[in-house]
Amino acid sequence: MNLKIKLLVFSALISLAACNQSKPKISDEDGLAAFNADSLKLHVAELSHDSLQGRKPFTPGETKTIAYLQKQFKAAGLEPGNGESYIQEVPMVNIQTTAAADMQVTTSKGSFKLKGFDDYVIWTDKITDKVSFDNDEVVFAGYGVVAPDYNWNDYAGLDVKGKIVMVMVNDPGFAAGDSSLFKGKTMTYYGRWTYKYEEAARQGAKGCLIVHTTEGASYPFTVVQNNWNASKLRLDDRGKSNVYTDINGWLSLPAAKKLVAAAGQDSTNFFAQADKKGFKPLALDLKLSTRVAVKTIFNKSQNVIGKITGTKRPDEVIIYTSHWDHLGIGKPDETADSIYNGAFDNASGTAGLIELARAFKSMKVQPERTIILLAVTAEEQGLWGSAYYAQNPIYPTSKTVANINIDGLNPFGKTKDIIIVGEGQSELEEYLKEAAEKAGRVIAFENHPEAGYYYRSDHFNFAKVGVPALYTSNGIDVIGKEPGYGEKQDAEYTEKHYHRPSDEFDSATWTFEGGLDDLKLFFQVGKRLAFEEKMPQWKNGSEFKAIREKK
Template sequence: MQRTVETLASDAYEGRAPSTPVEAKVLKYLIAQMKAVGLKPGGEKGGWLHTVPTVELTSGKHTPITVGGLSLNYGDDYVAVTFREVPKTQITDAPMVFVGYGINAPELGWNDYAGVDMRGKVAVILINDADWMAQDETGTFKGRRMTYYGRWTYKFEEAARQGATGALIIHDTFPAAYGWNVVKSSWSGAQYAVSDNKKGMDNAQSVGWISQSAAQRLFATAGKDYPALVEAARHKGFAPVPLGVKASWSFDTAIRRSTSHNVVGILPGKVAPKEYVLYSAHWDHLGLCAPEAKGSDRFCHGAVDNATGVAALLALAKANVQAGPAARSQVFVALTLEESGLLGSEYYARHPLYPLAQTVGGVNMDALLPGGASRDYAMVGGDKSELSDIFRNVLNEQGLREGPEEHVERGHYYRSDHFSLAKRGVPMFDISRGSDLVAGGRAAGEAAARDYNEIRYHQPSDAYAPDWDWSGISQDVRLYYRLGRVLADGRMWPNWRPGDEFRAIRDASRKPRK
């Protein structure tokens, strides 16, 4: 693992930006390592690669959003983009409908779109879900713990499924977990998407955000009581409210297409070779970054994020090869374009090399932090699936305890590559080493996390150092090995807990099988 991180985080790999000339060097290295540890090619056409076509969409020349006599200015009041591969987006006199939190969850008896035909209309949506103010994890939407229904990605997807022409999320700093400045910077530059034969036409025509003050002015223009409607949206039985006003806006989009690659190796199973356990880690990072100080390095080396995950992936492959094939096949995927919106895993999930209905589950590894071993681990996302039972058994085997996930309101489970598989029904382990370190306790663990998150994350200083303490990472990988091997040598088909947002799709995918 040490050699892998040192190599991938070196200047020679230029920060591992995908779809740039350095990608060929990264792919060559990863293929050589997978061969060396004893994997067989698991990619397309008997090779090692899985081609990921992508599109970069950069919008410009935004007009204000006009609603009657109200004008909302681009940047300060709203941001909007399209994920359709079209050069011009024009929304004209589209009726606006307030749809509360924009959630349609049949398993919870909740439908914010009940009784409304959204075709030709713009959905105006609250961020997060109806439980975000809870102090514990009790509630329809698991209380303070964010579910996928609270994520902006879900809200745009559901608006499109409902046939909406446009979707605008109302920003609010605490339930969003970031300020308007983050929204503005994140949505005003290039956006990236998987490119396929649909050309993004299954998305709404335009999606975006409006600021809290803009929302208040919008509702006042519509003659609606904004606080009262926000309160009503928190309760089951809320019905969508047509605002009685129409919105217009437009912008241009520059389109640039490119390709990148996942790298895939396989260790065929000896008993059930057509049942698969997936191991994943993204190889890409940001390439060049702004220097942190005059004369400092400009490469975003991505040593922790995610050369460590790739090192763990290769170490697990080697360990499993040396142990001998498991009962089920084990697939090891080094994913691309995680930093661009989980696109490598999204493409794999849309176009799986191994059927998702035959994928038992998996383990994802992202940003393993150097430092000491811990006494506890958390299951990120909480007790969502039967994988939690395996997790607890393995912790007990290794003399570890289950600890609490930190900042459950931020929805970390939905922000890494395993999520692309999870939302299509495949349960995936995402675990987090706890802060209660064997040497130094919580104070040492929290200090190490702060140092990385506040100083090094997505900065040139996320670099390899020969004096790293590898004991925590080694502990992580021993745990990953057991979690994956239990799945690969077992017969169970883990499902999501009853009432989980991904249960229905897993049930549907498994229904044809005995």
């Protein structure tokens, strides 16, 4: 080997050694010791305490919650995430409705009344002092879907201006069990109730009533009843051109069948016709009348945001989210409890943010990308806090590497699996799979994709602006328990505790062993992202892929 070649080889070895020295060796264990079950349980107990009055925005409960989160973010060593502030203000309007006790139904053969709360629930998103149905016509518009990507239009050739549309929950593939319709049993965004109200408004409808089924909605009518004469929040959009129906609402399935029968239709197979291609909307021999009084208050709620500035690429951010809010004080349950504490949903996830902050700050080698911990407001009212952040990002979405959203942490024992919600959406699935395998666990996918959970929490707003978003639910393969035990736990929570006062912290049974294991996986995914240079991508077939590629 001549001298020139020797010098080149020596120079290359020196350069390689320098690169190896400058690139820190990241231990899989770095940061894990900071996670603590007692700490997590303490924060869950505090955030779901009766003194916070159910953490509803615009209440004293919000003030106490925000103060607590700021204190804990500071104690964990987080920097303010919005300039010199831990707060991002979210302009909102509170719309308090008081509906008449019943709804008059008139047909060519007679009239009768439906009872509010028992048969239907209604409200308005309009900023006004009153709204009403005044002997207005009813049209059955199938699923209320206009979906060019699926060659489907329930409003084709239909003029619903000034009329009430009655539509089904979910989308056509669900009830038909036909995988060739939309995504079959897997709900698309067209199946969500929010979409249906938005589309009805775009079509000029005066009102939109969704026919509830427990299977189609994935929760019982008791959850819907929480909206009866309640205050609802949305973003303050004064000065914008957004449109709304006068009245939105839900019909119980028995009430909907009663209306269909009164209109002279066979209620047995009536709704099934909407599952077929070529469905034609149908005007019904029905007219409805009722009144809703409205009071509006404009105010600002608050997202809480802290950060750990990246050491090498601080402009690239990884955002963890959880919603801090719940339903406040509402209708008493059978035990006369009226405080909707929301311990699992979502004091647990918000407490998880604090644990993640402590873990990242404890690392011997600090993240190269910036870590953001974002506790958002008004998820329960329509994902509004995350929607406002996505529309008014503090950190550019083009530089946002990923969103990892936590909406409920497993309060019970360890599980072998962790369930990914939204199969096939992004490469973050592979990140979680690798982290799970290293921990001796496995990933699984949701058993009930018809519930549309990927469209029902705050990660969805990040996905809508192109940011790859990871969302999971509790595993169901509970270690040491018989098959099916975990599914029974989930079903019991949905039936007895979801959006009810009984969602309370249980110091006797809530060990959070499972929740801590899940938190550690979220941490490992974020840690890997924090030291990588590449950006995770959406997968082919994801409806969000094109959005990211435009940025």
